[in-house]
Amino acid sequence: MTPAIPTTPDAYPPGYAPPPAPAAPEAVAAPPGTAATGPPVRDQEIRLFGHSNLFYWWPVWAVGFLMAALTYVDGHRMAIVPAGTKVENDHVLVAPAGQTIAPGTAKSPDPDPQLRVAANNTYGVIFAGTLLLIVMITNLTLRGMASVIAIAMIVIVALFLALMGWWDAILAWLGGIDVRMNAGGYVAIALPLLLIWLFTTFVYDHYTFLIITRGQVRIRQNIGDGEIAVDASGLSLEKKRDDLFRHWLVGLGSGDIHVKTGGPANLDFELFNVLWVGWKLAKIQDMLREKEVAPQAEGG
Secondary structure (H helix, E strand, O other), X not given: OOOOOOXXXXXXXXXXXXXXXXXXXXXXXXXXXXXXXXXXXXXXXXXXXXXXXXXXXXXXXXXXXXHHHHHHHHOOEEOOOOOOOEEEOOOEEXXXXXXXXOOOEOOEOOOOOOXXXXXXXXXXXXXXXXHHHHXXXXXOOOOOHXXXXXXXXXXXXXXXXXXXXXXXXXXXXXXXXXXXXXXXXXXXXXXXXXXXXXXXXXXXXXXXXXXXXXXXXEEEOOOOOOOEXXXXXXXXXXXXXXXXXXXXXXXXXXXEEEEEOOOOOOOEEEXXXXXXXXXHHHHHHHHHHHHHHHHHHHHO
């Protein structure tokens, strides 16, 4: 039978030293090169979305809302009168015999003026000019120096006509154009256009994309097409020359990209109107450069 071992120092005889306590087990270090376990880290990805030319129409709805607000604050009303109506005593409208003044609005029989309109035609001219400018910008493409020359010529001609005082004569020669719109007319154009712009910019345009990671490129060129995945090693991105009208004046730093992939897919297409294109291309180049450096560092 094995004798019992005393559990306290007082139980040992005098002059007898108790045996040393057993050492605690040592921690075992992980072998070199073993990666620490943890949740997987998602690879960085950069998304490029092309936009339709409707994206450039935001100045139309923005100016429309502004002109509507200014027209409302202007405080004047527009009376709808039949032809031949005269103003007597500087403030009384007198309709021709047998004619009556139309109601102020379509919903009210009250003939008192209800439609809010500005006292001058400045707001209407600004809105019409904005609309025509956007139509020109979205349909005529001028890149590089051609767009600079076009902008300079438009500014020079407009300032020259203003300094010579010829704008009134030109408008009179065109038939005495007087562009006016009531506040509701501006809203009737601006509000639907804003809703269409929001849907197109943030929903419809996001169904075509270019998603780039360090090892893979995912592409959808048209709505309804399937997603194509190709290797990122053969990817070529070329930024086309800027159209100052489209890309900087109303495009908020957008641009067009020529995309070409290598491998069996060998896709070649253009992605139009990509927002913040310069910043995104710089990030893509840095990411792909890191992919090239990483294998060299592991091999060295």
